[in-house]
Amino acid sequence: MGETLHLENELQKHFQYHSFRLGQREIISDVLQGKSVLGILPTGSGKSICYQLPSLLLDGLTVVVSPLISLMIDQVKELKAKNFKRVVALNSFVTYSERQMVMEQLHHYKLLYISPELLQQPQLLKRLSQLKISLFVIDEAHCISQWGHDFRPDYLKLGKVIENLHHPPVLALSATATPAVQADIIKSLDRPRMVKRVYPMDRNNLTFAIQDVTSDQEKLELLTIYLNKHYGPALIYFSSRIQAENLARILTEKLPELQVAFYHGGVEPIDRIQIQQQFMNNQIDVICCTSAFGMGINKQNIRLIIHYHIPSQMEAYIQEVGRAGRDGKPSICLLLYGRYDAAIPKSIIENELPESGEIRMIMQQLKVLSEQGIELTKETLHDLNELFQISEIKWRFLRFHFEKHGMINGKKVVYQAEHWRNVYEHLVKWIQSRSLYKMEELQEMIRWAESDDCLRKQLYKKFQSGYDPPIFECCSNCGIDLEQWEAQALPPSLQKDTDWRGKLRKLLLGAEHEAK
Amino acid sequence: MIFNGILLTAAKQIKQERSTSSIYHLLTGSRSIQTLQDAHIFSNQAFFGIYRGLRKQIFDEKITALIQAGFLEETVEEKGRQAVRCLPEGETWLAAHQSRIPFHYFQGFLYFDKADVFYNRLLLLVQTLSNTNESNFSFIPVIHQPATERFVRQFYKQIKENERSYLEELYDELVQLLAAFPEEEAQIFIDRFSGYNHYGKSLDQLAIQYNREAADIRLLLVGMIHMLLQKIEISQSDYSALYPLVADLGQTVKLVGSPGKTYDLFKQGLTPEEISRIRSLKINTIYDHLAEIALYDPAFPFSDYVSERDTKEILQAIQETNSFKLKTIKENVHPEISFFQIRLMLVFHHKLREGGSRHG
Ligand SMILES: [Zn+2]
Numbered sequence: 001m002g003e004t005l006h007l008e009n010e011l012q013k014h015f016q017y018h019s020f021r022l023g024q025r026e027i028i029s030d031v032l033q034g035k036s037v038l039g040i041l042p043t044g045s046g047k048s049i050c051y052q053l054p055s056l057l058l059d060g061l062t063v064v065v066s067p068l069i070s071l072m073i074d075q076v077k078e079l080k081a082k083n084f085k086r087v088v089a090l091n092s093f094v095t096y097s098e099r100q101m102v103m104e105q106l107h108h109y110k111l112l113y114i115s116p117e118l119l120q121q122p123q124l125l126k127r128l129s130q131l132k133i134s135l136f137v138i139d140e141a142h143c144i145s146q147w148g149h150d151f152r153p154d155y156l157k158l159g160k161v162i163e164n165l166h167h168p169p170v171l172a173l174s175a176t177a178t179p180a181v182q183a184d185i186i187k188s189l190d191r192p193r194m195v196k197r198v199y200p201m202d203r204n205n206l207t208f209a210i211q212d213v214t215s216d217q218e219k220l221e222l223l224t225i226y227l228n229k230h231y232g233p234a235l236i237y238f239s240s241r242i243q244a245e246n247l248a249r250i251l252t253e254k255l256p257e258l259q260v261a262f263y264h265g266g267v268e269p270i271d272r273i274q275i276q277q278q279f280m281n282n283q284i285d286v287i288c289c290t291s292a293f294g295m296g297i298n299k300q301n302i303r304l305i306i307h308y309h310i311p312s313q314m315e316a317y318i319q320e321v322g323r324a325g326r327d328g329k330p331s332i333c334l335l336l337y338g339r340y341d342a343a344i345p346k347s348i349i350e351n352e353l354p355e356s357g358e359i360r361m362i363m364q365q366l367k368v369l370s371e372q373g374i375e376l377t378k379e380t381l382h383d384l385n386e387l388f389q390i391s392e393i394k395w396r397f398l399r400f401h402f403e404k405h406g407m408i409n410g411k412k413v414v415y416q417a418e419h420w421r422n423v424y425e426h427l428v429k430w431i432q433s434r435s436l437y438k439m440e441e442l443q444e445m446i447r448w449a450e451s452d453d454c455l456r457k458q459l460y461k462k463f464q465s466g467y468d469p470p471i472f473e474c475c476s477n478c479g480i481d482l483e484q485w486e487a488q489a490l491p492p493s494l495q496k497d498t499d500w501r502g503k504l505r506k507l508l509l510g511a512e513h514e515a516k
Numbered sequence: 517m518i519f520n521g522i523l524l525t526a527a528k529q530i531k532q533e534r535s536t537s538s539i540y541h542l543l544t545g546s547r548s549i550q551t552l553q554d555a556h557i558f559s560n561q562a563f564f565g566i567y568r569g570l571r572k573q574i575f576d577e578k579i580t581a582l583i584q585a586g587f588l589e590e591t592v593e594e595k596g597r598q599a600v601r602c603l604p605e606g607e608t609w610l611a612a613h614q615s616r617i618p619f620h621y622f623q624g625f626l627y628f629d630k631a632d633v634f635y636n637r638l639l640l641l642v643q644t645l646s647n648t649n650e651s652n653f654s655f656i657p658v659i660h661q662p663a664t665e666r667f668v669r670q671f672y673k674q675i676k677e678n679e680r681s682y683l684e685e686l687y688d689e690l691v692q693l694l695a696a697f698p699e700e701e702a703q704i705f706i707d708r709f710s711g712y713n714h715y716g717k718s719l720d721q722l723a724i725q726y727n728r729e730a731a732d733i734r735l736l737l738v739g740m741i742h743m744l745l746q747k748i749e750i751s752q753s754d755y756s757a758l759y760p761l762v763a764d765l766g767q768t769v770k771l772v773g774s775p776g777k778t779y780d781l782f783k784q785g786l787t788p789e790e791i792s793r794i795r796s797l798k799i800n801t802i803y804d805h806l807a808e809i810a811l812y813d814p815a816f817p818f819s820d821y822v823s824e825r826d827t828k829e830i831l832q833a834i835q836e837t838n839s840f841k842l843k844t845i846k847e848n849v850h851p852e853i854s855f856f857q858i859r860l861m862l863v864f865h866h867k868l869r870e871g872g873s874r875h876g
Contacts, residue, residue, distance in 0.1 A: 073660055081654040098662055245720070252724055261721055268569065270639070271718035273658045278715045500699070500706040501691055507646045507711035508687045 011049070014056055015082065021046050023199045027171070028053055031135060036170040036194045038141070038185060042201040043175040043322035048075060051137045051171055055111040056084070060134030063165075064113045067140055067152055069093060070272075072113040079111070089113040090124075103127050116154035119161050133168040138189075141172035142315070145184035146434060153400035159189055170194070175322070176201065176315040178462055201318060201460065202467035205325045208455040208475040209334045219308060219336045223247070224254055227286060231332060232303030232488040233279065234286045237320055239309040239344045241266055241290055247308065248288040258285045265292040294320065300327040303488065307335045310449055312345035313441045314462060330472035332485065337449045342442065349438045354394045356428045362388060362398060363420060370413035377411065401427055454478050518732040518739075519578065520587075521617035522563055524610050527588055528602040529558045533840055535598035536590065540575050543567040545628045552811060553859070555625060556866050557840050562619070565628025566738050567731075574731070582606070597843075618701075621739030623746060630765050631741045636661060637761045639709060639716075640668045645683055646711030648672070658710045671760065685757040693744055693758075700726060704733060705740055778805035803856040810863045818864050822857045829853065830861040 007025060011017050020028075023041050027050045030037045041047050055062035066072050072089045079087045086109045088102055099118075106112070106127060118124060138144065144155040162170060172185055172194070186194050213219050227234060238244040241264040248262035261284050263275045278284045280299050287293060291311075305324045311317040325331030354362075365384060374380055385395065402408040405423045407415075448458050455475035460467050473480040498506075526539045534554060541551040545565025555564045582588040587606030591599050602610075640659040647655045657665060675682040694702040704726060710716040723730040748755045748762060774797075781791045788806060792799045810816040822830070826849075833848040834840070845858050 070660075074656070077656065093660065094662060248720075249724060261718065266571075267718065267720070269660060270658050271720070273656060273660070274710060274715045274718050275721075277656055277658075277710070281713065281715055283715060500694065500703045503706050504687060504690060504694075504709075507642060507706075507709055507714070508649070508683045508690075510649055510712075 007053075010057060011053060014053065014084065015049065017049075020049075023197055024049050027197050030195050030197070031169065031171055032057060034169050036172075036189075036191050038172045038182060038194050038196050038198075040174055040177050040182065040196075040198040040201075042199065042203070043319055045175075045199070047139070047173050047175070050173065051135060052079065052084070052111065054135055058134035060132035061106070061109060061128075062111050062135040062137060063128065063133055063168075064111065064137040064139055065116055065119060065155075065158065066113055067116060067143055067150075067155070069115060071139075072115070076113060084111075087111040087113070090118050091115040092117065099124075107131060116152065116158065120154065120157060125161065125164055129164050129166065133165045136162055136165060136168045136170050138170065138172045141174040141185050142177045142181050144172075144188045145177070145181045153397055156188065156400070162189070176319050176463075178315070198464075200464045200467065201322075202456070202464070203322065203325065204468040204471050205328055205330050206321060207330060207332050207470065207473045207480060208321075208459065209332060209480060210337050210449055210455065210476055211334065213336050213338045214340075215338070219338070220247070220250065222336060223251065223306065223308075226304065226306065226334065227251065227255055227258060229482075229485070230487040231485055233282070233299065233301055234304035234306065235293070235302060235320075235323065236286065236288045236306045236308055237293075237311070238288060238290055239311075239348070243308070244288040244290055251286065251288070259283060260286040260288065262288040263293045264290040291316065291320065294323050297323065298326070299323075301329070302326070303329075303331045305331070305333050307333075309344055310335065310337055310341050310445060312348060312438065312445065314445055314448065314459065317445065318459065318463075330485075335449060342446055345442050345445075346439070349435055349442065351391075352393065352438075353397060353431045353434065354390060356431075358388065358390060358394070359398065359424060359427055362390070363424060366402070366407070366413050367415050367420070370415040375411040376408065376413065398427075452477055517613060517729070518617050518735045519729060520582065521610060521613055521619070522566075522622075522735065523578065523582060524587060524602055524606045525619065526558075526560050526563055527600050528607065528610070529560050530554070530600065531558070532591065532599045532601045533558070534600070536579050536588075536600045539600070540570070540572065543575075544570050545624070552808060553862060553866070554840075556811065557862065561625035562622040564624035566622055566624045566742075567735060568628075568632070578731075618736070618739055621736075621743050623742045627742045627745050630745060630762060631738060633664070633765060634745060634762050635737070635741050636664045637667055637671075638758075640664055641671065641761070642686075643710045644668055644672060645679065645686075646714075649679065649683060650712045652712060655712075658716070682757060689755050689757050693747060696743075697740060701736060701740060704736065708737065774801075775805040775808050778802060779809050782806065782809060800856075803859075807856070807859045807863060810860055818860055821860055826853055826857060827861060827864075830858055831865060834861070834865055 007028060008019065011020065022045060023039065024046060027037055027039045027041075031050070031054045039047070039050060041050075051062055051064060064072075069091045072091060073093075076087055076089045088109050088111075090099060090102060090112065092115060094102070103124060138155075138158060140150070143150050143152040144158060145151065162168070170189060170191060172189065174181075174185070177185065182196065182198070186192060211222055213222065223236070236244075236247065238247070244262045244264055248260050251258070251260045259278075261275050261278070263272065267275070275284065275287065276293075276297055279287055280297070288308075302324045305321050307317070307320070311320065321333040324333055362384070365387065369376070369380065399408065401423070405419070407413065407420060407423060444462075448455070451458055455477050456467060456470065473484065522543070523539060526542060527536075530538065538551065538554055541548065542555055542560055542563055543566060545551075545568050552564075555561050579588065583590065585605070587603055587609055589601045589603050591601055593599070636659045640657055643655070643658055647653070659665065694705060697705070704722055707722060707725070708716045708719075717725065719730050719733050722728075722733045726733070728736075744758075745762065748758050752759045752763075777795065778791055781794060782805075786794070788799060788802045791797075792802045795802070806821075810818070818827070829849050830845065830853060833845045837844050837848055839845065840862060842855055842858055842862075845862075846853070846855060849858070
């Protein structure tokens with residue numbers, strides 16, 4: 001009792017929240033007792049408090065591994081704004097000399113955010129191993145699982161890192177992890193006695209709707225109809241960047257009263273921030289985006305999430321629709337489903353990992369390098385890349401496995417005929433089974449889209465038994481009446497058509513000078 | 517239109533001596549000796565590094581479109597060497613659009629490095645001051661670069677006491693500078709700024725709003741920044757609010773990185789062979805560096821590397837073949853002359869010409 005009260009006081013003192021949200025207190029008290037924990041908490045439930053508060057209360061440094069650099073940067077900013085100064089982030093955007101500076105001062109910090117790639121650097125790892133690590137946090141822990149929807153080879157090396165840091169308590173967090181993925185996380189970390197804290201991920205304020213379509217033309221008509229009803233801020237998810245761009249243009253023409261923009265991984269950094277923040281700031285009503293959008297965005301009143309293409313996995317879908325209605329008010333999740341769309345995720349799955357032919361070619365080339373005694377420098381790697389035109393992801397994947405099996409050692413290629421043949425066969429088999437698994441996941445998503453049963457029940461059944469009854473309407477299979485949904489007034493456009501001098505005056509000298 | 521105009525102009529100026537990818541390296545500001553020299557030799561300095569981060573795929577698509585439109589042609593010599601040619605239709609298009617493309621804004625060779633730094637600082641400074649002026653200290657910075665953030669933080673500390681008067685000065689200076697551009701360009705420039713309770717437009721949003729290509733918006737902004745930089749640097753005392761944003765950037769062109777280290781040893785009087793040994797780099801790499809040094813160092817001792825007789829022979833070959841291609845020249849001089857010597861002479865030839873008839 002006393003301890004509970006104590007924790008709430010600390011929460012109030014450092015973060016100005018009055019009470020814990022679901023799961024936070026349990027996870028935090030486990031962690032404070034030095035236990036390792038696997039925490040599965042739904043998107044938007046305040047996962048970060050689970051390590052931010054302990055980092056202040058524990059003696060030593062808390063290390064948070066996160067694959068999302070923008071999220072890392074945002075969190076550090078938020079913490080600093082809350083007067084939590086002993087926090088720092090290290091990632092590939094931080095220059096070498098700055099990294100050196102941070103490393104020297106590392107003992108002054110309580111909380112370190114770091115990207116998984118940087119954790120591979122021997123120098124940094126050595127420095128960390130000299131410090132007392134009170135807690136090792138793995139954010140987006142499903143990335144460690146080869147069966148997760150966002151597998152990252154760098155995450156597989158975390159087990160080794162933890163060993164190097166003298167086995168500190170581990171907190172693995174994820175918003176979406178099926179029981180199979182959970183088991184995989186625990187296995188990869190080799191912590192069979194990890195405490196599991198799994199919380200339901202269903203959201204009672206979301207209404208699920210699926211509309212069958214037979215053409216992109218029909219999709220466009222439906223988009224126009226739904227957006228014209230002005231339910232409120234909306235996100236439209238696409239599988240392709242080009243289509244997101246095109247639709248943003250078409251919708252801008254068709255719906256001149258709405259501000260429509262697009263966002264994807266190819267947009268440059270300043271623009272990504274500007275678009276995100278315009279959306280937060282109600283300068284934009286609709287964003288056409290790819291799955292790159294949404295990580296770390298904390299807009300409370302997104303009312304409508306449309307999927308223009310079917311996602312390749314239920315986990316991904318749950319995570320994306322989870323961005324709707326953070327304020328708890330009813331929100332719509334609409335999937336525009338055309339049977340012909342399955343080709344896109346299928347080809348994404350097929351192209352994600354290298355084919356056997358590609359692997360053979362690259363191994364052949366590496367063999368030539370080893371015979372000629374050529375080192376793997378930036379230049380030789382660049383030439384290899386030019387030659388095969390394989391994607392960054394594919395190359396990182398192969399490199400990881402080549403290093404793991406000792407075929408690449410630092411800059412050296414170590415050739416050994418039989419060993420290489422075995423590795424090749426092992427890789428091909430592994431990739432096949434993974435593709436098969438992903439195809440099954442896609443099939444499951446398609447079955448969901450085509451099912452006549454309650455969509456809510458079907459969506460969550462893989463993760464949990466049962467769900468909260470919906471506070472508004474359930475799903476299109478249970479029957480919904482869109483007339484029930486209230487339109488929301490459009491926010492007044494923030495920037496009137498003043499001339500540039502007026503805009504600049506307002507920016508620099510403030511609103512009261514606007515009319516000067 | 518701007519992008520097309522620049523591609524066609526660059527192609528026209530390389531006179532079929534290089535391939536399209538040389539234009540790509542030019543625009544993205546590749547620091548290879550070849551690109552640096554080419555920029556000089558073909559008078560494409562203005563376009564050097566004005567489109568950093570341009571993706572090769574986008575560039576290729578644009579070139580293909582220009583070829584399909586009958587403006588450009590890619591030729592392949594019998595030896596498989598590719599070159600690009602600006603066709604008469606392309607020249608006609610250029611002539612018709614010349615007056616509407618702000619070619620004169622661009623000064624890539626002077627500002628390719630500074631432009632980004634200055635622009636990022638300006639964007640972040642305006643956003644910061646706009647917020648602090650309204651006593652808002654928590655906002656999401658639009659620039660996530662530690663160096664830029666540190667600069668602006670430091671700068672803010674300096675002017676904090678006189679924030680209000682600084683803002684008024686900054687306003688006056690920007691208005692004065694932007695008034696020199698057409699209204700729509702000034703509008704675009706300002707629409708990109710973020711500030712208190714307001715986030716600026718992305719390049720793509722500006723493209724839709726002003727019915728231009730996104731690439732053109734980007735190039736226009738780069739060109740405008742070059743113009744601003746030029747004016748600010750020429751009359752520093754007139755821009756007391758803006759000049760501090762570039763004051764620390766120093767020399768416009770400097771030798772950095774590996775060539776810089778070679779330059780240090782070179783100045784101590786070491787031979788290429790000695791430098792190669794000390795730095796454990798291939799001799800050819802050192803030659804690459806020396807060619808770059810030759811381009812910048814006004815006192816580069818060409819005669820230490822090329823005898824008088826060879827100089828004559830190489831320069832003559834350049835003149836006779838009317839070519840800047842290493843290979844063509846090599847075929848027209850006696851076999852003991854090396855590629856390195858020819859490259860040095862190309863630099864020499866260029867310096868000679870530039871010194872004798874600047875802008876002539
Ligand atoms: Zn239902």
